[in-house]
Amino acid sequence: MSELAELLAQRHVLVCVGPGGVGKTTAAAALAVRAADEGRRVIVLTIDPARRLAQSLGLDTLDNTPRLIPAKAFPGRKPKGELWGMMLDMKRTFDEMILDMTSPERAQKIYANPFYQHISSTLAGTQEYMAMEKLWELHEEGRWELIVLDTPPTRSALDFLDAPKKVTDFLEGKFLRLLLWPYLQAGKTYLKAVSFGAKAFLRVATKITGSELLEDVANFFLAFEGMYDTFKERSKRVYELLAARRTSFIVVATPQEAALREARYFVQRLAAEKIALGGVVMNRTHDVPAVAGLEDPRSLADRARAAGDGALLAPALELYGSWREVSVREDAAIASSLGDLQTVPVWRVPDLAEDVHDVAALRRVGEALLGPLPGARSRTETA
Amino acid sequence: MPASLTDSRLAIVSGKGGVGKTTVAAALAVAAANVGKRVLLVEVEQREAIAPLFGERAIGYEERRLAPNITGLSVIPDDALVEYLYLFYGIRRVGKVLRGTKAIDFATNVAPGLRDILLIGKVKEAERRRQQGSYVYDLIVLDAPPTGRLPRFLDAPRAVVELVNSGPIRQQAQGVLDMVTDPKRCRVVLVTLPEDMPVRETVEAADALAKMNVNVGPIVVNAVLPQVFPASKLRTLAKDATGPLAADAEAASIRLPEEAMNGLARVTALHARKTLNQREATSELERETSIPSLHLPYVFSSRMGREELERLAAELAEQGAIT
Numbered sequence: 001m002s003e004l005a006e007l008l009a010q011r012h013v014l015v016c017v018g019p020g021g022v023g024k025t026t027a028a029a030a031l032a033v034r035a036a037d038e039g040r041r042v043i044v045l046t047i048d049p050a051r052r053l054a055q056s057l058g059l060d061t062l063d064n065t066p067r068l069i070p071a072k073a074f075p076g077r078k079p080k081g082e083l084w085g086m087m088l089d090m091k092r093t094f095d096e097m098i099l100d101m102t103s104p105e106r107a108q109k110i111y112a113n114p115f116y117q118h119i120s121s122t123l124a125g126t127q128e129y130m131a132m133e134k135l136w137e138l139h140e141e142g143r144w145e146l147i148v149l150d151t152p153p154t155r156s157a158l159d160f161l162d163a164p165k166k167v168t169d170f171l172e173g174k175f176l177r178l179l180l181w182p183y184l185q186a187g188k189t190y191l192k193a194v195s196f197g198a199k200a201f202l203r204v205a206t207k208i209t210g211s212e213l214l215e216d217v218a219n220f221f222l223a224f225e226g227m228y229d230t231f232k233e234r235s236k237r238v239y240e241l242l243a244a245r246r247t248s249f250i251v252v253a254t255p256q257e258a259a260l261r262e263a264r265y266f267v268q269r270l271a272a273e274k275i276a277l278g279g280v281v282m283n284r285t286h287d288v289p290a291v292a293g294l295e296d297p298r299s300l301a302d303r304a305r306a307a308g309d310g311a312l313l314a315p316a317l318e319l320y321g322s323w324r325e326v327s328v329r330e331d332a333a334i335a336s337s338l339g340d341l342q343t344v345p346v347w348r349v350p351d352l353a354e355d356v357h358d359v360a361a362l363r364r365v366g367e368a369l370l371g372p373l374p375g376a377r378s379r380t381e382t383a
Numbered sequence: 384m385p386a387s388l389t390d391s392r393l394a395i396v397s398g399k400g401g402v403g404k405t406t407v408a409a410a411l412a413v414a415a416a417n418v419g420k421r422v423l424l425v426e427v428e429q430r431e432a433i434a435p436l437f438g439e440r441a442i443g444y445e446e447r448r449l450a451p452n453i454t455g456l457s458v459i460p461d462d463a464l465v466e467y468l469y470l471f472y473g474i475r476r477v478g479k480v481l482r483g484t485k486a487i488d489f490a491t492n493v494a495p496g497l498r499d500i501l502l503i504g505k506v507k508e509a510e511r512r513r514q515q516g517s518y519v520y521d522l523i524v525l526d527a528p529p530t531g532r533l534p535r536f537l538d539a540p541r542a543v544v545e546l547v548n549s550g551p552i553r554q555q556a557q558g559v560l561d562m563v564t565d566p567k568r569c570r571v572v573l574v575t576l577p578e579d580m581p582v583r584e585t586v587e588a589a590d591a592l593a594k595m596n597v598n599v600g601p602i603v604v605n606a607v608l609p610q611v612f613p614a615s616k617l618r619t620l621a622k623d624a625t626g627p628l629a630a631d632a633e634a635a636s637i638r639l640p641e642e643a644m645n646g647l648a649r650v651t652a653l654h655a656r657k658t659l660n661q662r663e664a665t666s667e668l669e670r671e672t673s674i675p676s677l678h679l680p681y682v683f684s685s686r687m688g689r690e691e692l693e694r695l696a697a698e699l700a701e702q703g704a705i706t
Contacts, residue, residue, distance in 0.1 A: 020529055021401020254401070257686045258432055288650060293643030300637065307635035312620070312627050315611035316651045322683040323650055329684065353656035355579040 003345045007278045008035045011248050015149045018252035019262045023283040026356045027252045028150035034366035036083035043084035046150040047131050064089035075360050093130040094120040101230045110223045115216040127152045128163030132238040164235040172228045248278035255330035260337040279345035288327040297321035388704045391570045397527040398574030399584045403605045405432045406687050407574045408526040410695035414705045416452035420521040425456045427502045463501040499539030503559050530588040566598035574603045577661035586671040600674040606681040620655035624648040677702050
């Protein structure tokens with residue numbers, strides 16, 4: 001059994017991470033489809049606002065609730081297991097989490113705060129944090145043997161792992177509470193007690209943003225009173241789940257320099273955090289092997305042209321030459337960015353000519369990664 | 384009519400992740416620099432992706448020469464805030480005191496839209512900057528956030544105007560809003576691949592931006608495969624290229640091992656299939672939008688550098704995109 005097949009068969013959580021545009025959503029969906037085909041009860045959680053996975057699975061909407069992907073989305077052979085899908089609604093997840101932590105009245109107060117409305121939809125890291133929160137909820141529900149998490153397209157690899165800390169730090173708001181002391185303690189003599197920095201901050205912040213915003217922020221923190229510990233507790237649990245033995249990360253990349261740099265960085269970062277790396281899915285590779293007789297395709301092309309061939313052979317030879325060079329360079333780039341890191345398995349998905357937006361295509365990606373599905377070879381061919 | 388990339392002094396380059404928007408932004412800068420324009424090439428997501436294209440070390444928050452006529456700048460929110468405080472309020476000491484504290488962190492990460500305002504605000508400052516009566520930069524190319532985040536990024540000024548009722552930042556926001564909605568000053572160049580999903584996202588983004596009164600165009604279709612086979616043969620080749628290639632080889636009296644012929648057939652069929660899909664996606668783009676487009680060739684390389692940029696820049700110039 002290949003390493004990836006083992007992960008699919010044994011893990012409880014697979015987290016797909018990587019920079020934007022490398023095919024994370026596709027990789028996550030393809031792995032989930034494959035696991036379902038192999039008989040597991042699996043859910044894929046996607047965050048992507050472009051709703052690409054929804055398209056991939058032939059569904060019009062994936063909302064914040066898990067949905068069973070209907071059998072009719074699977075052409076030919078039906079999955080032995082079950083495939084569920086879910087699209088993260090960041091704001092709703094945040095709202096529900098707050099309701100879960102406090103009384104309905106207080107929750108309403110928080111929802112109504114303009115500042116909350118802002119942070120629940122735009123604060124850097126909120127999306128990542130909510131993805132993890134949802135992951136935890138799905139894990140707690142216990143209905144799925146495998147949860148595949150697609151992650152938001154982060155600016156850099158760093159953003160994903162650091163997000164919960166960023167958000168909880170912010171919500172804990174020690175520093176902000178100090179700064180906003182005057183607003184929290186209206187009417188008392190406080191300014192003497194606060195530092196020069198805080199005073200300066202207030203003066204500047206009021207100047208720039210006006211005082212309404214600061215009041216909103218202060219009210220938000222008042223409403224949040226007593227909830228920080230719960231928040232912290234929750235994010236600690238999520239970290240524990242991410243570091244658990246039955247969780248593996250899968251780094252998704254393409255063989256371009258910039259994406260490989262990110263992948264390398266992520267692999268190192270996971271090792272530093274003692275989080276298990278399953279391996280790297282290398283998407284859109286151009287694997288053109290060396291072939292006897294085609295050592296010098298360009299001279300052959302010249303010969304073909306001179307002989308006046310029918311306009312196909314010469315360009316075919318030149319294309320082979322170009323793609324062969326790309327193939328060699330990609331191999332070198334992959335080796336130089338990941339080769340020195342300890343035993344990182346790399347699974348390739350060759351550049352498929354077609355867009356991947358249905359189960360049949362996802363199955364082909366799965367086959368590229370894992371080989372044909374045992375016992376289903378003949379029927380897959382027709383897909 | 385050629386689609387000019389340089390009619391307005393600010394070109395905001397965006398696109399779905401992975402379509403090569405940074406490369407296209409850099410190629411545009413090179414093309415304009417080659418005809419003598421003084422270009423500022425800006426990035427705002429601290430990815431430091433521009434400098435390596437020119438074989439240079441990371442840029443940071445300083446305008447630094449990357450190539451003849453090309454200056455690079457990486458706008459960092461914290462630095463932009465400190466500079467902003469100084470420029471608009473004359474507050475220098477506070478800026479210094481606050482730097483590196485969580486107050487700056489708060490202001491740039493938490494205050495609604497402030498971060499984005501600071502980023503575009505800096506771009507606006509460069510766009511307006513004059514020396515001895517003339518603009519310092521003839522063209523500013525912004526390697527912007529991907530299309531998924533772009534509407535929010537450009538809409539930040541409006542959000543600030545709504546949320547912040549008083550204070551001079553409102554004025555600043557209004558100034559930025561004026562710039563991004565003035566077709567003479569600013570345009571958004573959308574980069575796409577000739578593939579189904581990027582094309583769809585591009586069309587959606589173009590619509591969203593048009594609703595915000597932002598001037599969009601041209602669209603740059605990147606990584607277009609060379610048309611090396613006769614169009615009429617593509618379908619046949621896509622199915623199985625073995626027969627046609629063998630016939631050609633025989634006609635040219637070139638004998639290759641079977642393995643070699645199979646290798647050629649695989650590459651040929653894949654290329655034909657991809658070309659067909661690219662053509663389909665390109666016509667979908669043309670059907671769905673009337674925005675003019677430019678086509679850049681696929682670069683057979685896994686790394687982009689000066690040489691590749693020059694090739695792409697020459698292509699842009701040839702298509703009349705630089706005026």
